[in-house]
Amino acid sequence: MAKIEEYVPLVGPAVIDDLRLLGERLKGKVIQHINSTPVGGGVAEILNRMVPLLQELGVDTKWDVIKGGEQFFAVTKKFHNALHGRAEEITQSDFEIFMQTSQDNIKNVNTYGDIVFVHDPQPIAMVKKKAANKWLWRCHIDVSSPNEKVWGFLMDFICQYDSAVFSAPSFSRKLPIRQFLISPSIDPLSDKNKELPQETIDSVLKKYDIRQDKPIITQISRFDRLKDPVGVIEAYLQVKKYIDCQLVLAGGTAEDDPEGFKVLGEVKEKAKRDPDIHILLLSQNDIEINALQRASDIVVQKSLKEGFGLTVAEALWKAKPVVASNVGGIPLQIKHKYSGLLCHSVEGASFAIKQLLSSPAYAKKLGENGREHIKNNFLITRHLRDYMLLFLSLYHPEDVVHLC
Amino acid sequence: MPELIKEKEPFKFCTRLHLSELTGLRATTLSQLLALIKEVPGSCIYHHTHRFLQQHQYLSPEPPNDFAFWVTDILGEDELGERLVSIDTMQYSAIRDLREKIASTIENYLKDNPLAKLKFARAEEEFHFIKSVSFILPTNYIVYDLKGFAEVLRKITVDAIYFHIFEARLRLEKPTNDFSYWIENSLGDKELADKISGLDPYTRTLEDLRNKIIQMVERRTAG
Secondary structure (H helix, E strand, C coil): CCCHHHHHHHHCHHHHHHHHHHHHHCCCCEEEEEECCCCCHHHHHHHHHHHHHHHHCCCEEEEEECCCCHHHHHHHHHHHHHHCCCCCCCCHHHHHHHHHHHHHHHHHCCCCCCEEEEECCCCHHHHHHCCCCEEEEECCCCCCCCCHHHHHHHHHHHCCCCEEEECCHHHCCCCCCEEEECCCCECCCCCCCCCCCHHHHHHHHHHCCCCCCCCEEEEECCCCHHHCHHHHHHHHHHHHCCCCCEEEEEECCCCCCHHHHHHHHHHHHHHCCCCCEEEEECCCCHHHHHHHHHHCCEEEECCCCCCCCHHHHHHHHCCCCEEEECCCCHHHHCCCCCCCEEECCHHHHHHHHHHHHHCHHHHHHHHHHHHHHHHHHCEHHHHHHHHHHHHHHCCCCCCEEECC | CCCCCCCCCCEEEEEEEEEEEEEEEEECEHHHHHHHHHHCCHHHHHHHHHHHHHHCCCCCCCCCCHHHHHHHHCCCCHHHHHHHHCCCHHHCCCHHHHHHHHHHHHHHHHHHCHHHHHCECCHHHCEEEEEEEEEEEEEEEEECCHHHHHHHHHHCCHHHHHHHHHHHHHHCCCCCCHHHHHHHHCCCCHHHHHHHHCCCHHHCCHHHHHHHHHHHHHHHHHC
């Protein structure tokens, strides 16, 4: 795992110096993260990187995980879907199951941190243990149009925290506590984002029979309706009428997600008559994902709904021109016509792809701007800085804080 | 080469890091935008008129102003967007004055173009008001003369340059930027101080600004 010094060549020594200055200001404070799983999922992935880096910066950081049985996680999955705006029937019994497990965790998990940093709804009720210490709630999901019954239930807990954190401005609403905007980040030194030798890229293309003599359009996503893979194929087919090109749709699907395989089936059906469409089921193969992104002429992210859409940041970091939907956190990553093109429909996506394939200099410029934007705003070093500032904000209510 | 002038007071470089605080306030129409511009904290006005400088360094000299961007790109009111983007921020020494200018620009436009009140943004394109929370902390860099000053300018983050040029003047309401103040008052070099304060930093990227100031200082030290 990369050490903080290894980020210096990417972001410059002064950025790392600033992180060290902030780390010094947090000496003596214990930061305790609490979430619901040590592995799997975006939260665990980012904590696995953040915790050792914060420790290296001198911030005493710990990580604890709550326990929950099958029933509890079935309920929290329903909450998750309902908060994303999906129709779910939530019963009184669901709330009772949630509270029962929460009570067990309240009893068994020691909340020793000077700052207790709770991630997502599963451990939200832990705040009942709030004493003289500070409590933060980090919401990683899109709550722009939540099921009001579930949101109302969570609000009773949210109000007891000192501050809340959201990933996009559209997820915020009026709250009686302070709320901050902190975007997620990508790790430029991870397998998914690090530089790759050309031979690795070539071998991945060869493995999947992808030609290098015609443009490659790629979407990396789970096979999920919200990522609209069928819409991507429709956009590609409209482009193909004028420009000979290939489409790569690559991503994983969970073994226990019957809908994922159903969507994959629909996508394969839609693609079967065109040998230039490559449907690749890749699970957890970060190097191959990285190679496919780097080999692409254009990266697409035509989601219908998106928590943040870090695949956009991954592609922009590789200086790729991106065509993406104007949803969730994507407009934070792409300023239309400056660092990529935003679209709202299949037709819009196909027009943007044609435009970029026909104007390589423009496409190159968008990609370069995009990389610069990601470098300044969406790397893990910015995320570390924001988290440390967030911790300091708990002790400074003012808008201009002098740490002299 | 002329003898380097030694300082009365050394220059201590600070850096400014910021967090974005959400307010939950949003506007869908120009009238709502105007009403909220009049009532939100000054930290919101500061955020939306300065965010671009730090977050989109590569875009400058594109509009360093979220209001102009939203009015033009989302509501399609290009003329108002142009009026907002061409507000000369350098002319204002306090956020409250800048706020008044932005509000009166929108008000006057609405008087002349009442139909603009009917335009509204789609749900995912509303204007969200955000506050800028600044954290100012000293760096380890302290300099005593122009030579050292230029050397450190090369090394510090653009956040530090941003703080001494933009935030010190407008948000902390100092009479000029910190660099010019020190060069004039501690080094006694009014000419160089005036040259730096005469730059319009809003029309440059922060990296351009860094290079321009280094160039001015080095010309001076080279005589």
